[in-house]
Every structure is written in structure tokens, then in C-alpha cells.
Amino acid sequence: MNHLLELEGVSKRFGGVQAVDSVDFWADPGEIVGVIGPNGAGKTTLFNIVTGFYAPDAGKIHFDGHNLVGLKPNQITRVGVSRTFQAVRLFGAMTVLENAMVGQHTRTKAGVYGALLNTPRTVREEQKVHASAIDSLAFFGDRLTPRINSLASELAYADRRRLEIARAMATEPQLLLLDEPAAGMNPSEKEGLIELIGRLRDVKGYAIVLIEHDMPVIKGVSDRVVALDYGKKIADGTYDEVAANQQVIEAYLGKAGSEEQE
């Protein structure tokens, strides 16, 4: 129980597919863990299990002393786990600022009465929400801040990815799960992303788990890399260890490829 997030023997089956097969997984405070694996390896399913979107068929999940199994996604967010989505899912009809403000939901309390009566507490809270949203956005330098009043759906693709991270940051998590944050970015944007993820850990102190196909990004940020294939964990270690792992190479390049390499 000394890890921040700890999964023990977690499994999930969909019809005929064993999407996640008895996976052990952990992340420590301030650690950046990269999760890699070919398409369909079960990476996103793992995220969905941790964040409560799927209930695991078997296994234990602990986070910061809480048992996460059986909690709803919103409760898991409240205890300090936040995530982004593989296909960016912003609130497209809201402004950039509003998206970030929604992130603050669990950290605030104002209800109907507060809104109606506009009590000093609500006013203060709204100011705090506003400030904290601005703060999250400011983390991305001048990428989002000048656009706080534009619609999320009007942003450039990479900025949408950034906004999704900012929105997740606004929930004030201890653990951030990023699902393919580099997808669709160009090389220089990826550079920026590597730098950003490092900064997130250093400045905010988050533990970060990221799924990524882009190996330079994985290499650039991960303290530790976990490889999945067919729902099983096939490797766990530093980037170099995992990259040298024969099973991983086969999973990635195909058997023929690895044979030719030999």
C-alpha cells in the first residue's frame, strides 16, 4: 500500500475478448509512467477501469488509501484521479475558460441557493474557480490564455489536446491519466508536450500515467514504461529495458520483423 495507485490482478472481459488480463500496475507520487502496446492491447480499457467507467471483473484497485472498485467516475475524480480522452472530448459548445471552470466542479460547493442568492461565499467561490481556471490555462503559456473566450471547438487540434489537459488539471488531481496526448501533433508540438509533462510533474507534483504510441515522447518523459499486449502486461521497467524486451519488439513490429532484425 505504499504506491499512490496500485492495481492488483485486474481483469476485464468483453464478450469473447479478454481486454485486460490480470494486470498488476502501480504508480508512485511524482512518477511518470508510460503505457505502451499495439492497438487493441487494452491500454484504454485499463484507464477506463481505473477511472470507474468500467467495473473490473476481478482485481483490486487502491488509490491513496481508497478502494476505487465500485466507485463512480465522479467520485474517483473527487479523490484525485483525473484523465483525458483518446479522441479529444471537450465541451465544444463551451468557451475555453468554461471548459476549465467545469474542471473545478468537485473542488467547489455552490448549489442552487448560492447561485440564486449570490451569497458572498458563492461570489468568492466563483472568483476562485475563475482564477484557478485561468491558472490552469496559463500553464500552457500563450497557447490558451489569449483564447479563453473562444469556443473549444474552434481551437486548433493541438490546443484542444492542451485544453483537455488543462481541464483535467483544474480538478486538482494527484494522479493524471493522459490517453495518447501526442496523437495528431507535429514534431515541434511533441517537443513542447514532453517539456510540458515534465513541468506538470515538477511544478504540480502530479503522478502521471500516459498511454502513447509515439516512442520519442515515451522516451522523453517516462520514468518507467509498462508494455501491454493482448491485455497482459509483458514488460515493466525503464524505457531502455522495455525497448530491448524481445516480447515488446515482437508485439510492435510483428514476428517477421523481429526475425529479420536478428
Next chain:
Amino acid sequence: MSEAILSLRHVSASYGPVRALEDISIDVNENEIVCLLGSNAAGKSTTLRTILGMTRASAGEIIFDGERIEHLTTPEIVSRGLTMVPENRRLFGKMSVRENLEIGANLRDDKKEIQEDIERVFLLFPRLKERIRQRAGTLSGGEQQMLAIGRALTARPKVLLLDEPSMGLAPILVEQVFETIEEINSQGTTIFVVEQNAHMALSIADRGYVLQTGSIVLSDTASNLLEHPQLSDAYLGEME
């Protein structure tokens, strides 16, 4: 390249505000196997979808068999002899194996020949024959991929497009699938395959293109590409 049966000339396409393809040109010659490689979200699937009219090209020409097809609807394009094995198979899960094969031949009326084609598919994939009455949704991953290929074959395409046929399959099955693709090609069907498993794809292909964030960055013969230093940079990252 006058003998190209399928060519894309300066094609661009977008999803909403995001530019997915930027001025790409590809030629596929008759009886060739051509592969398109690239990392996730590089625009590989978009290329296939654009060829088939499922995504509209915002610019450029697509020429199939001497005819421009970029303005046609999907059924019209299919009727001209072009079809695709989609990513993730996308079978009609509630239909039987036989029905899936029959629906592939939806545009044809020659009942006898359809039957012959179905038998030919069974020759290619004997496993499917055993499961002929089973619902496609209950097949295993490998069987589903076989069925998806079989479904495309019953349309008797001149050019067959395959979208990541290896995805989610065990390595042994991946090899089988690629062997089958070679066999189909040897029977006279032109193949254009999109794949992330670069080595596997290049091992059977004549030529290949490499796509990176919507643009073609490399194109060469398969053997040259296998040796090309930039391939691992662009596609495999720094894994090696």
C-alpha cells in the same frame, strides 16, 4: 505511370477543422501490392476513406480505372470495382457468416457465380466453412478478419483496399493473413494495404509509401524502404 489503376493526385482532406491529409499523391499499378505505412493518426485510414468516398476530398483528384471518382458516392465507387476491408473488421455481427459473404456481393446478380466465389473464399479460409451458420459477432478475432477479407472478395474487386489487417491479431494469425493477401494478389487482384506492422507489410509488398501527419514523407520499393534509415525514424520512432 499510365498503367496505374488507382491514383491519388494532390489529395487533401479534413475532419472538421483538422487537416488530416495534405496534398498526397499515390499510384497503385495493376497487380501490385502497395502498402501505406505510418504511425497512429498519420492519416492512413483517412486515405482509404477518401478513396472510397466515405470522407470527401477537399482538393485533388482520385482516378480509378481511367475515371475520376472523387465526386461519386460510396456505392457508385464500389460498383466500379473498388472495395475495402475496413479497420476493425466491422462485420455485420448479427448476420451469419454466409450472409456476410453474400452481402459482399450485394451489387451482383449472378447467383451461381456468387456461390462459386463463396466457395472460393471457403477454399481460402476453410475455418469459415465450418462456421457458416454462426453469427459473425461470435467469431474469434482471426476468423473475423478472414470473414472481412472474404466479404470484400465476393464483391470481385479489381483493387482491394485493406485497413490494418493485422490489428489485434496474434502473430501467428498475422502471418496467415498476409500469406492470404499474397495469394489473393497472385490470383489477379491489386492490393493496397494500410498497415502499422511495417516489416510484415513490406515483406509482401512491391512498393510502399510512408505517411507522417498527413503527408507522404517516403515512397520507394519495398526492399529499399526496409533498408531506409528514415523509416525507423518516421515510423518506428527510436525503438530500435
Next chain:
Amino acid sequence: MRNKTSLGKLVLLLVVFSLIVAACGSDSSDTTTAGGSDTTTAGGSGDASAVCDADPFGCVEVGSGEAITIGTLLVISGPNASLGQDSQNGVVMAADHLDGTFDGVNGELLGHPIAFNHQDDGCSAEGGQAGAQALAADPSTVGVIGTSCSSAALGVADTILSDKGIAIISPSNTGPALTTPEEHQPFYLRTAHNDKLQGAAVAKFAYNELGARTAATIHDGSPYADGLQAVFAETFVSLGGTITKQEAIQVQETDFTSVLTSIGADSPDVLYFPIFAAEGGLITQQARQTDGLADTNLIGSDGMLSADYVAAAGEAVEGVYLSGPDLSAFTGDQDFYEGEFKTAYQELWGGEPAAAFHAHSYDAANMLFDAIKAVAIDEGGTLYIPRTALKDALFATSGVQGITGTLNCNDLGDCQSTATIAVYQVVGGNYDTANPVYSEVASLDG
């Protein structure tokens, strides 16, 4: 009745308009005054201004050549529209017949044309309110024929119009509450019979004439049907009979076999279902097919006294009893209703009457016309109709022959205070309004 489009004037107007536009401002207005007035003697007497000043609600002033505006407040939309449309037809026909013939053209009253302000009571309280407000707001409204549904009148239309001193005569409100001393509004009258009369008459008929000792009732959730069956049940029990079941159905339903099976379990002597044509027809058919009801007498009331019902029930209608006004008791021109009136109705509206209430509304409109004739004061072509006097004239209606019977309005506005209620039986696919199987002079006082 219908506005004719005057082509010449229309074209002229278009031409004039385009000329104006072309010339941008040059005006060439020609004002024509509407047709001349012919003076007819009005019944009222005395100095108009004096009478009008004396009347607490003043007078309606109908200028020379202007029309006398009659409001209607009947249900003309929604599922009950055929009921209100039928009544509205009756009113229009009364105006049509002012000149003695049904020719599709309104006759004149005291030398003035009749104009209608048709409002919809929606068969609901809110519809009655809105419609009554609209009529009350129009100072030219002389009187109102309406409402169709008791719920539109009770505490709503009757109050609003009475507060304005506008007489309202309902052709089809039968709810007893409207004419109780507690609820009655001073300007409210009705030519429909009070449920108290009809429900009780039917109960007496069933107990005394048919010899029934057990009875079941069905209502459809309308205050009309519910009220009738309640009065029936009360009277039937007081006569010594037993009510086996009081059931209810939903309107617009079509399958009533489960209700009928439930009722059939007791095999009552009589099934009384005072509802409307559509559901009534289905119940008639389905009752005939229900085991326990083979020998049960089926009785309906004036909501079903229509060709629609007979048609809707098909062959099963044979032998059904229907209560309603005793049209045979009409002492005037026997053939008027069956002959001239019904023929004209079909001619004008393209079909058989959908309900029985066109007759009541025809009578109501004539009552109003007579009262206007009696009190209006004609001064140089301008009519002055004092409102309170008009109401008093209406309440004074007595011994007048209408097609629904003799109209005698009592102090509480029941103009069928003593009515002859008849029960007809359907024989050979039709009921003969000339030959009721039972007739009783019922009085509210008795």
C-alpha cells in the same frame, strides 16, 4: 353567411395601390359608405337614451346598416369538435331561417344583418375563460350561444359574461351545478335539459317500464356522463333497484370488453352508458358479444342520440334505448324538424347531424332573436338593445315552441325546467323521433 370576394374592388384596390406607389404619395382615396338602411319596426319602445341610461349594463348600439353580433362559444377544436360544430351549425341555421328559408344566407333581424363571433370553448375551463373574455371584451356582443361543455361554463364563462351583462344561453350544458341557487349566474340560461331531469327519467323508465331491478352504469370521464349516471344511480336506488357496478372508460379507447366482462359478471337488467357516439357505438357492439349481457337492456342518452351513434354501433344498435327531448311532443309544425330542417342541415353541412344539440342551439338562437326583437329600440336605423332588459326577456321566455320542446325558462335559467323527456328505441336501424316508447313530463320543481 360567407364573405364574397368583390373582384372589381380587389382589382381596383390593387391598381390604386400600385398607382400610389408609383406616384409616391399622391392620394386618391374614395370612401364608399356601406349600404342604406331600411327601417323595420322594433319591438322595444320608448326613448333609447333614457332606457339605456337606466340599464345597469347599458345598451348595445347597432348603427344603421351595421350587423348585430352574436357570439358563439362552442367546442370547435379537439376531439369533441363534432359536438360543438353541430351546435354551431344550429345557431347559423337559426340566423339563416330568419327570412323563413334555409338558403345559406343569413336573414336579417330588425333590418340588420347578423354577424357571428365564433369562439372555441375547447371543452375546458381555460378555453371557456379565454373565449368568454374575448366575447366580453367586444362591446358589440349582444348575446352568446354557448358553452358546449359544462366545464367551460361553470364558474368561468357564466361568471365572466354575467359580470358584463351579456346573456349566455347554452345548448348543451347539462351539469346540474350550473343552475343551482349557489352557483347560478344571473345572465346564464340553457336550452339543454338538466341532468336531473334526464337521468331521473331514464331511471324511472328502466325501473317502471322495463321492470329492471339491477343496473350498471358506465361513464367516460366527462362531467356530462358522470353527472347523468350519478343521477340515474341515485334515482334507481331510491326506486328500490340495485346498482351492480359503476364503471368508467377512457375516451378514444376502442376495446371495452374488459369493462363489459366485469359488468357482465353480474348480468344486470340494464346497462346505462350516457356517453358519446364513438365509444357508445363500440360499447353497444361489444356488449352484444359479452356473455353476461345478452339479455341486458342498453340505454344511452342524448349524447348518443345521433345518426353517428347509430352508424357507429352497426347492427348491434337494434333495440337500444336512447333518451332525449320528446320531439313528438312538439305541438307546432310536426314536420318542420324531420322535414325542412334536417334536409337543410344535410344540404348545408354535407352530412347527418353528429349530435343532438344542433336542435337545442337552434332553439337557443331563436330565443335570443325573439328577445332582441322584444327589447330593441330602433331610432333612425340605429338599434339600441338594453342588456338587462334583454336578459329579462330571455328569462321571461315561456310557452315558446322550439324544436326540442316547449321552452319555459325558470329563475335559475333552466329553459327546459319542465321538459318532456322521451325514450326512443332503435328499431330497424333507426330511432323514430316521432314515436317514443316512453315519455314523461319531468319538472325540476317536482
Next chain:
Amino acid sequence: MTAPAPAPTPTEQSSRRLRFERIPMRRIILIVLSLSIIYGVVAGSTATLRTGVFTAEDWQSLIINGLARGSVYALIAIGYTLVYGILFMINFAHGEVFMSGVYTAYFVAVAFAGNGFLNSNPLIAIAILLLVSMAVSVFVAVILERLAYRPLRGAPRLVPLITAIGASFFLQYTFRGLYGANVRAYPNIEILQGKWTIFGIQMLKTQAIVIVAAMLLWVLLYLFVARTKTGRSMRAVGEDREIASLMGINVDRTIVATFAIGGALAGAAGILYVFLFNQVIFTMGFLPGIKAFTAAVLGGIGSITGAALGGLLLGILEAVGPNLFLTGANVPSPNQLQPVIAFGILVLVLIFLPGGFVGASEEKRA
């Protein structure tokens, strides 16, 4: 844990709160609710049966009755289910499609009755009525698709639903304007009068014919959808529109075909309906439409078998339910509460079996 418990840390506090929130309150409420409803139904039913008010024949005829009206619901429900299966929209106006056909055929029936054709050649006459009714319903359904629904493909789901509600009123009042507001009685067809005894059970000829005809139509439809190319295209478009077009299927034409088939069945259902109830009025489509939709949901919307079973079940429940459940509980006018039973069942089914009886669970997580 023998040491005196220290003051709970914030983490423990929130943990305790989470433990409380982990209790599946909703499920508990639902279980309590369902148990009390089951108790009520069982208690009411036993009380009713104990009184012996109703004989076995009564129940028998009620059930036959339920089957007959259920058969009509089933045919209409198939129209909902087909459209839902392919477009994932509730065609709220389907009840009006049903009304339009049979109401129009009424005028043909009257003409036939007038010249005696109806009773001299009843089978031909009925066949013509059926054709007219089906043709008009198909026409209305196809026009509806073309003018009201097709422009909305790909719009958020509620948009076509609201359009359909609008179309429902529009059609209802169009036919009111055309044909009038009165109720109209279909002429009697002599050969349909009277009763038959089948397997020792007495039933009306019309009921027997309606049940058999509906079953026949259902089988025909089932075969059509399972065996024909159009049927296969319909299933394909319902499963995956994009891949269907990749198979060379013309999606638009397939959708039109689906509306047409739903319309044809509604038109046929209309004629069966007047066999049972022989009257038409412009509002007649609304209630059967709502009920057929309920039936489709009961059976699992999207499933043809489900629609048929749902229709029959709803019909029987309506016929038997009020008498069985409520009479014993001494509820006055139990049959007036039919909608409560019908919609109550709908609510319960959707709560406990969101996919209906036949369909697969639609909820993506428990």
C-alpha cells in the same frame, strides 16, 4: 485495531463518505419498489380470483380479446421497430400513418357497401380494401420520410423526435380537414359476423381472423427481412450504415423501403383494426400508436420478434390486468386505470430491462 482510535484524518473521513456513497441506493429503492408492486399484483390477483366473480370462460375470452388487440398493436409496433432499427429515431407519427390508410379505405368500403359488392364478393372486396389502405399508408410514410425526416439525418437525436411529434399533429389535423371530424362507421361485412369455436374455445370470427392474419403478416415480414436482398440491406444499414454503403447498398433507398414496409404493415393493421372495432376517426391513430410504441419498447425496440411479443403481451395485460389486479383490491372503475397499468409496465420494464424482453441490454455499463 486495539489502540484507541485516533481522530480520523481527512482521507479517512472522505473514505467513510465514499463507503456510504458506495451503497447502491438506486438499486435498493428499485428492489423495494418492485417488491411492493409484485406484492400488490399478487395480492390483488388472489383477492380477485378468490371472489370468483369471473368464470374461466370470462378469463378465456378476455385473453382472446387481448390477443386480438395485441395483434394489431404488434403490427403497428413493427413499423416503429423497423424504423428505430435503421435510423434510431422514434417515428412518433407512425400512428397517423396507420390512421391515414384505413380512413381512406373507408370511402372505398362505403362505395362497395353501397353497390353490394362488399357482401357479394367479400374476399375480393377485403383484398381491395387492404390494398388501398396499405397503399395510402405507404404513401404517407414515404412522404413523411422524404419531407420531414431526411433533411434531419445526422442531427442530434431529439431533433427528429420533435419533428415526428410535429408530423403527428400535422397529419392528424390534415386528415381532419380532409375527411372531417366525425366518427365514421365501417360497413358491416357479413361473413365476418358471428363466432367460431376453435379448440373448444368460443371466439368471434373477427378475433380469430385478426390473430391469424397478424401472425401471417409477421411471418411474411420475418421471411422478407431474413431472406430478401432488401431485407438484408435493411439489417445491414441498421448495423453499420457506412459499411453497408461500402457493400454497395443505397442507404437512402433502403431507408425509404423501411418506411414503406412499416407503412404497409400499418395499413394492414388498420383493416384488421376495423374488423375489431369498425369505426374510423381522425384521432384514431394516436392511442394505438402510443401503445404500439410501448409494445415495441416492451419487446426490445429494434427487434421484430420483440415487437410482436410486446404487442401481444400489452394487449393481454390491458385486457386482463385491470380486472385481475384491481377488482380484488376493491378499486372502483378499475378499467379506467388501464393507462396506469400499461404505462406502469413500460416504466418498470425500462427500469429493470432497458433492452426490453428480447433486445440485448442497451446500457453500456451496469
Next chain:
Amino acid sequence: MNPTAALKPGLIGGTVVIYLAAIGMVERFQDRNVITGVVGLGVVLILLTIAIAAYTAARKGRTPMPTGALVGLVAGGMVALITLGFEGLINAGVDVRGMFVSITPGLLETLEFGLNPALGAIVMALAGGTTGLVAGGLVGLKDEHLRSSIVFAVSMTLLISLGEPILRVTLGNLGIPTNWLYELGGLTIAGTIITLLAGFGLRWWLMGRKEKRQEIAAHMPEDTRRTWGRASLIAAILALIALPWVVGPFVSDVLGTVGLYVLLGLGLNIVVGYAGLLDLGYVAFFAVGAYAAAIFTSPASFLVTEEGETFAAAGFTNIWFAFPFVVIIAVVIGAMIGAPVLRLRGDYLAIVTLGFGEIIRTLVLSDWLAPFLGGAQGLTRIPAAPPESFDLRNPQHIYYVILAFCFVAAYISYRLADSRVGRAWAAMREDEDVAEAMGISVVRYKLLAFAMGAGVGSLGGVFFAAKIGSIFPNSFGLQVSINVLAVIILGGIGSIPGVIVGAAALVGLPELLREFGEFRLLIYGAILIAIMIFRPEGLLPNKRRQRELHEGAGSAPVELPEGASPA
């Protein structure tokens, strides 16, 4: 000009006219004078339809005037031919009215302009052609000022004629004589000409001043503009307060009904517009409010005994005391109904709520609960609320009460939209999964929306009961739910001013045209379809909602997920 190009719009126009005639609209509308003795509304309807067809076609054509004329000629000719056809059928002894009840002699007379059939047909074709010519001519008119002024003059004249029931009474109340303007429900000829000229002149003048005004507005300093804004707001409120006394009791009554629907619309707007839950059974809460209010106050209620006056002693026989309790009851019932069903998907929820609406209606109608709820006989004699001088049965009085509560509800809506709660709703509406991942308890917020909607809806019920004084089950049918839904959809889902516009258009206008009540639902249906197809965001859209409806591809995943999770 391509003559065949005029065929299609012409035939469409003709079909619409024939449709309008066949459903009886032309004939019923003809009973209403537009210009008395000259033209009735039915003929205006025909000509207007043809004009619209011609106008639309002419705008596309390169030669507007001939195109318009041709379109009009085709449409008019088609109408004429079909009219002749009907004449022929009738003369041949075919009972056309046996089927099409609206094809009456009167209708044919109108369609033939009262002439003999052949002559009438020619005139109809020519009238169509002329109308088309005029419409096409308008398109061709280069002078923007002139064209706009003509259109304005004609529309204003039509509106003034249609507004006769209100305007005549209102002007009468203000002591302005109207005899010169109106006659037998329509405009007089003189009135028509004056109105046309006035309209033309007004528009001409306004257009001339427009540029100048814009210039002034552009140079207005910020605080001056704010002052102006505030001043106009105050003016609007003052106008709202003065309104009932200007327009008289009838229009006040209509305004009260409109206000009631604004209230209901604001409540449903929270459920549908903010939380995105389609509720087709909203009438349930309206009924709960009305019945609860009636039970607490009516002497016919089982709670108020003849002599006991237990509740009277507690002050309950007064609607002012009852209404907070009513709202609490409705909120509780709303939560109870909502809790089990809120996890259902959109259209399933719609049907289930529709079912609940029907269940509630059936229960209030039932004999079973009649001892408590009055059954078919309803609950009557709901007492007037004190003070006596402010009788709520008076439309001019209840107007203020409803107005006040509309303000309260609008304030609630307004405050919520931009609060933490409103953001949670907006997030949930767009993407439930992501909202959940952001820590929003979707079930709780749906329930909150449902309960609040129930509360506002019940408030509507309370004042409905107070306004009418007696309530009957048939006032609480599905129709009410549909009406309220149509109101918020027409105005624009999620938009507060939209609700007001929607209620005015869908409730106010039909109240003023009650004589055409039979076509009300037809028009409702047509409006719902048209709005959904052409302007799904409504007339006065809420900005965010508008984006959601027009977004489509905007929030779609960029590349189809290549490694889609096995869901």
C-alpha cells in the same frame, strides 16, 4: 428565362393552395374579412401562397418579373383546373363531399370568385399570374427603399386587419374612434388605403433615418449607451405594468395565459434546455400544482370539512399560503418520478415521461381517487385569494401575479445558467461521460433539474387554478406538455427570451385567432417540423445551444480511433 424552371415552384404553390382549400382552411378563413366587402382572409391566403412561391422562384431566376408571373400563372392555373375538376365531378353527380367534407359549394364559390366556373377559372389563373408578376416585380425592384417600404406597408395592413379584435377594443379603451378603420371585422376601404400609405410612409421615413441613427449609435460613449440600455429596460418594465389597463380585460386574459406558458416554458427549459432531458410529461407537474392548490383551498376538497375548518384555521384556504407547500410537494414528486428513470437514454426518457404524464392524468380522472381529487367533476369553487380588491379571477390582476412569478423564474434561470450548477448541466448535456469524469454526478444533476422543473411547473399549476377557479382533468392532457415543448422549441431551447417569444407566438396568437381553433394543432405541427428543419436553434437562440446544434463535426474525434477500445 427557362419556362420549365417555373413549373416546379408553380406546381408546388398550386399544391399548397389546393391542400389549404381541401382541409377547409380557405373557406374558414374566408369568413374573416380583411378588407370588408373587398377581400376575405381565404383569398388572401391563396394569393399569399402564390406570391411566396413566385417570390422564391423569382429570387433564383435571372429575370424575376416574368419568372414570377409564370410561376403564379402555373399555380393559379393548377388551382383553377382542379376547381373546375371538382365542379365537373359534382355536376356528374359524384358525392365529393362524402369524402372530402371541406369541398363545399362555398369553397368553390370562393375559388371561382363568385363567377361562373369557366370565367372563375380564367380569373383565378390571371389572379395567380398577376400576383406572381407583382411578387416577381418586387424582387426585380432595384430600389431597396421602395421595395422594403411596399412589403412593409402590405404586411402592416394585413396585421392591422388581423389584429382587429384587439386593436378595435384597445383603441376603444383609449377613446380613439375606430369606425373609419374597421367594419364587420375587417378594414374599411378608406382604412386600407390610409394604412397602406401610413405604412409606406413610416418605413420610408425610418429607412432614411436608419443610417443616421447607426452613426449616432456608433459614436455614443459607453456609459451613455449603458444609460440608454437601462432606460429602455425601465421603459419596458413600465410598459409591461401599464399594459393590462391599456389593452383591456380580454387581451389581459390572453397575456395571462401567455405568462402562464412563459412560466411553464421556463420550468421545462431547465429540464430540456439546461439539463438536456426531453420531458414529454411536463403536464404532470402542472397538474400536481393545480390539484394541490385546489385541494388546499377549495371548499369542495376533502381536506376542508364543512364545519371543521381545520385547514382554514391554518390559513390554507388561501392560495397565497398554500403555494409554497404546493411547490414543495411538486418538487418531492418530481424527484420521486425522476429517480428511477433518469438513467434512461434520451428518447426512452421522453416516452417514459409521457407515460407518467398520462398516469397522472388518469389518476386525477379516476373514480378511484375521485373522493380526493373530484374525478370527472373536477374541483371547483377555488376561492379568490385575498385581498378582495385584488381578485385573481380578474385577468388584469392575475396578470401581475403571473408577471411577477415569470420574473422570478426568469431570474432563477438566468442566475443558474452561469453558475456552477449551470456549467455542470451544460457539460452533462454535451457529454455525459466526460462530465462524469470531471466529477459531476450526472444522476444528481439530472434529478436537480427535474425537481426544479417540477417546482416551476407546479407554480404554473397554482396560478392556473387561481385564474380559472375550477379545474377539470381534461385540462391536463398530453396537449399541454406538447404546447410547452413547442413554446421552448420555437423560441429556442435554453433561451430565456426565446421562451417569451415562443409563448407569445404559439399561445398568444392562437388565442387572438380562436375562431380558427380547429387549425391550431395543424399549424403547431407544421411549425415544429419547419423549425426543426430550418432553424433547430429556434427564433431567439441560446448561443451555446446553437453551437451544439450546428456543430456536427466540430467535436468529432479527429482521426477515427485506430485502437478503439473494445467497447
